[in-house]
Amino acid sequence: MDDLDRLKEELFKDAEFKAEYDALEPEYELIRQLIRARSESNMTQKELAEKIGTKQSCISRLESGNYNPSFQFLQKVARALNKKLTVALV
Numbered sequence: 001m002d003d004l005d006r007l008k009e010e011l012f013k014d015a016e017f018k019a020e021y022d023a024l025e026p027e028y029e030l031i032r033q034l035i036r037a038r039s040e041s042n043m044t045q046k047e048l049a050e051k052i053g054t055k056q057s058c059i060s061r062l063e064s065g066n067y068n069p070s071f072q073f074l075q076k077v078a079r080a081l082n083k084k085l086t087v088a089l090v
Contacts, residue, residue, distance in 0.1 A: 027065060030074075035063050037081040051080040 001009075012018045038048055045059040053076075061067035062077070069077075071087075078085040 031063060031065055034077065034081075037083050038063075041081050043081070048077070048080055052076040 012021070038045070043051075044056075045063070046056040049056045049059045058067065059077075062069055071085075075085050
């Protein structure tokens with residue numbers, strides 16, 4: 001177990017912290033999937049941005065979690081990456 005794992009284990013003992021972490025998990029999972037798909041497509045942020053008609057800084061903000069994209073924007077990104085965007089309520 002590394003230092004990060006130990007820190008997470010300690011922090012997760014706090015119920016309020018764990019609840020906040022869990023609430024953000026879907027957002028960070030989407031970000032991980034977007035970065036993975038772009039990387040697997042051997043595409044830079046700039047190339048992806050050009051493909052969907054936006055700026056590289058917009059893709060950077062999306063991947064860093066500093067942008068709240070519309071559903072339509074996420075659909076454009078998915079199509080540019082040859083992926084299908086799906087949403088589920090569970």
